Amino acid sequence: MTPGIRPLIAGNWKMHGLAADGLALARAVAAGATAGADLVVCPPATLVAAVAAALAGTPVATGGQDCHAAAKGAHTGDIAAAMLADAGARFVILGHSERRAAYRETDPTVRAKAEAAIAAGLTPIVCVGEPEDDRLLGRAEEVVADQIGGSLPPGFGAAGGVVAYEPVWAIGTGRTPTEADIAAMHAMIRARLVAAFPAEGAGLRILYGGSVKPSNAAGIMALANVDGALVGGASLVAEDFLAIAAAAA
């Protein structure tokens, strides 16, 4: 943890959830929310409005999983940041490695999306992380530093933007970096944030993501510059998500 920073635990439901189970999950998270951490759930786009409505008046926020860089236009199938905000979202995940891989999202694309999110009043959660090859070749920090440099717009600091470090090879695999490797990467990210955003960088939240579960959360959350988690699979089970939040609180 970083002294003075309130942790954020974000659940990325990915492409999981129909209305009945999604709303039940959101309500279960809200019912067990701990006071010591901020919580956000990011359902599929079809459920953002309903989940946001169900969570109104609770401490749990709602987020989207992506937005378009344009405010509006002929972009079939896409969603503008203002539409997410209009549906009740307060956060949006951007540049997730699954989107970088499947839709060839580049750092400039992610940066433009983050600008759009900030303009719409959303807090961007910008994902970075190295593929396994780069980790094995000793290039992990270089790759992530480049992503940080290319993906964060000038207004990111003032908007209270969030960075999520997710090593690609740790997502959904049950594997995680060593705690020393996580701490080293987060220290590098912190230094880059402070350099890029001198007024706010020391206070921005840096999340770890990739196979976070109740059994490893406490150790990861205790590391310096780890200010919460971006949780995939374990966010689909309310008691697991809440146990991770409790570990961070």
Ligand SMILES: O=C[C@H](O)COP(=O)(O)O
């Ligand atoms: O956005 C969340 C990450 O991709 C982590 O997913 P996971 O917790 O299932 O490994």
